[in-house]
Amino acid sequence: xxxxxxxxxxxxxxxxxxxxxxxxLHPLCGRPLIDYVLDTAQAVQxxxxxxxLGNDRDKVEARLRGRKGLVFAHQKERRGTAHAVQVxxxxxxxxxxxxxxxxxxxxxxxxxxxxxxxxxxxARPLSLVTSVVANxxxxxxxxRDGEGRVYGIVEEKNASPEERQINEINAGIYCAEAGFLRxxxxxxxxxxxxxxxxxxxxxxxxxRQGIPVHSVSVSDGAEILGVNTRGELAYLQKIRNQELVxxxxxxxxxxxxxxxxxxxxxxKIGEDSFLWAGVHLIGKTRLGKGCxxxxxxxxxxxxxxxxVTLKAYTHLEDCHVKAGAVVGPYARVRxxxxxxxxxxxxxxxxxxxxxLGMGSKANHLSYLGDAVIGKGVNVGAGTxxxxxxxKNKFQTVLADGVFIGSDTQLVAPVKVGKGAYVGAGTxxxxxxxxxxxxxxxxxxxxxxGYKKKxxxx
Numbered sequence: 001x002x003x004x005x006x007x008x009x010x011x012x013x014x015x016x017x018x019x020x021x022x023x024x025l026h027p028l029c030g031r032p033l034i035d036y037v038l039d040t041a042q043a044v045q046x047x048x049x050x051x052x053l054g055n056d057r058d059k060v061e062a063r064l065r066g067r068k069g070l071v072f073a074h075q076k077e078r079r080g081t082a083h084a085v086q087v088x089x090x091x092x093x094x095x096x097x098x099x100x101x102x103x104x105x106x107x108x109x110x111x112x113x114x115x116x117x118x119x120x121x122x123a124r125p126l127s128l129v130t131s132v133v134a135n136x137x138x139x140x141x142x143x144r145d146g147e148g149r150v151y152g153i154v155e156e157k158n159a160s161p162e163e164r165q166i167n168e169i170n171a172g173i174y175c176a177e178a179g180f181l182r183x184x185x186x187x188x189x190x191x192x193x194x195x196x197x198x199x200x201x202x203x204x205x206x207x208r209q210g211i212p213v214h215s216v217s218v219s220d221g222a223e224i225l226g227v228n229t230r231g232e233l234a235y236l237q238k239i240r241n242q243e244l245v246x247x248x249x250x251x252x253x254x255x256x257x258x259x260x261x262x263x264x265x266x267x268k269i270g271e272d273s274f275l276w277a278g279v280h281l282i283g284k285t286r287l288g289k290g291c292x293x294x295x296x297x298x299x300x301x302x303x304x305x306x307x308v309t310l311k312a313y314t315h316l317e318d319c320h321v322k323a324g325a326v327v328g329p330y331a332r333v334r335x336x337x338x339x340x341x342x343x344x345x346x347x348x349x350x351x352x353x354x355x356l357g358m359g360s361k362a363n364h365l366s367y368l369g370d371a372v373i374g375k376g377v378n379v380g381a382g383t384x385x386x387x388x389x390x391k392n393k394f395q396t397v398l399a400d401g402v403f404i405g406s407d408t409q410l411v412a413p414v415k416v417g418k419g420a421y422v423g424a425g426t427x428x429x430x431x432x433x434x435x436x437x438x439x440x441x442x443x444x445x446x447x448x449g450y451k452k453k454x455x456x457x
Contacts, residue, residue: 003097007088010104011054022056024104030264036107043111050088080196101174121175129171133221139169151207153200171224380406
């Protein structure tokens with residue numbers, strides 16, 4: 001539609017959410033609610049989008065910085081939805097054409113619904129979206145006359161017992177001609193109790209002026225649900241997660257139990273990968289083709305190559321695991337770490353800002369922090385890189401082919417040369433030359449007759 005702009009009402013507080021975070025920034029599958037609304041709005045290619053913000057406008061603007069075509073308006077006083085639209089219209093300037101009015105907390109709205117509304121409302125002063133739902137509690141009811149024409153909207157708190165039986169609800173989504181909208185808003189009077197100006201009164205004004213109000217109905221009531229409580233947010237998150245999981249299934253990803261897999265909106269998964277129950281893929285995680293992700297694994301902003309196996313309860317965060325590697329079970333790979341191809345990280349091993357070289361292995365009970373580990377290195381059970389002196393972090397370097405015996409402490413900064421060995425139980429405090437053996441154990445001493453001297457059976 002030519003001459004189209006959008007107003008997004010995003011000034012709501014999080015009172016019923018009981019949160020200090022402004023409502024539209026609450027995440028749904030890894031993205032703020034308002035991101036979904038703006039994606040949908042931009043899909044209909046408006047000239048401008050006016051986002052009406054409240055007291056936390058700086059935080060919302062910071063989140064949306066970089067999006068094109070946005071203008072921001074500040075509703076300094078909370079005087080109702082009609083007043084918020086007036087603030088948005090002012091931000092659009094001397095605008096003529098049609099205006100879409102959306103709520104910033106309705107994340108599942110589809111572009112197809114807006115396109116239907118625009119086709120209906122292109123030559124009309126006012127159109128809106130409705131839905132028939134099984135439980136209309138809390139929503140404004142659509143009032144129709146005997147011939148089915150919309151003549152008003154009554155809010156739950158103001159509805160009579162008969163009106164509360166109506167199950168067609170107002171979605172809060174409107175398409176209005178700008179000139180009509182300005183005129184109608186000027187005629188609205190404040191609610192006698194709350195002293196606020198309600199956008200729903202625009203419908204009654206149109207009916208009184210003999211102007212037909214047209215409607216588009218959506219069959220899936222979840223599409224137009226907003227977020228006011230934690231329960232509603234959790235419900236919409238469940239629906240969105242089901243949509244995302246379903247899309248991955250369609251794209252060739254296998255899952256043991258799709259209802260027990262959580263996937264954020266920004267995640268990408270290669271075909272023929274398989275996810276066991278309890279897997280969480282979060283943020284901008286990238287999972288390659290043919291991977292196996294075991295039960296209870298959590299991946300946050302991780303990049304995982306093709307053919308990787310992640311065993312049960314492995315935790316990856318902001319790290320890179322290359323093709324063919326095996327990680328876990330119960331491993332933790334922290335930010336800045338790189339596990340090269342075919343490397344192995346075993347149970348109860350933690351990597352922090354460490355590169356584990358191609359084919360290298362750290363299979364048991366080790367902490368490797370701030371380390372650069374070459375190819376074909378074996379790290380024995382219980383190895384620790386002592387990288388922190390209480391003030392600064394230092395690096396440990398293990399060259400290609402190094403063998404580290406069990407229960408070794410590598411006190412950084414330290415380097416172990418190519419092909420060198422470190423004996424079990426050694427504390428390494430100085431560099432080890434290539435091909436050498438480092439050992440620092442106290443010589444073993446056997447005390448004869450110990451049992452007879454210190455124990456009596």
